[in-house]
Amino acid sequence: MPSLNPYLSFRDTARQAMEFYQGVFGGELVVSEFAEYPDMGVEPGEQNLVMHAQLETPDGFVLMGADTPSHMPYEKPAGFSVSVSGDDEAALDGYWNALAADGTVTMPFETPPWGGRFGMLTDKFGIDWMLALNATQG
Structure with missing residues (x-):
């Protein structure tokens, strides 16, 4: 069965970012x-950069990332957000607090007009996140 997984690009910070996400989500x-992979054409000083990282969490999330070597064009991620949603308020609060640390909250994790809770932030690695606690069905 196919899967759809975010693949995040970084410039020299993929290892730190992916270890941070492991601390946030576990796994x-x-x-x-x-x-x-010596035939990738990467400069000798960049051999320690991340060619591929994959985080698989206990909740079934799969998040991937890599560094972009200096010989390749790189633009900071823009125009998308990684979205995490569900019914476990304690888990979502934990994710929110961890991702927001040293990041920028653009919309607090509060109750929106449609119920539940919703928030948006940019983490310390420049990745935009949206978190949503599903509204209870009445």
């Missing part, structure tokens, strides 16, 4: 460096 993180 198993597997990291491959460019040094493991």
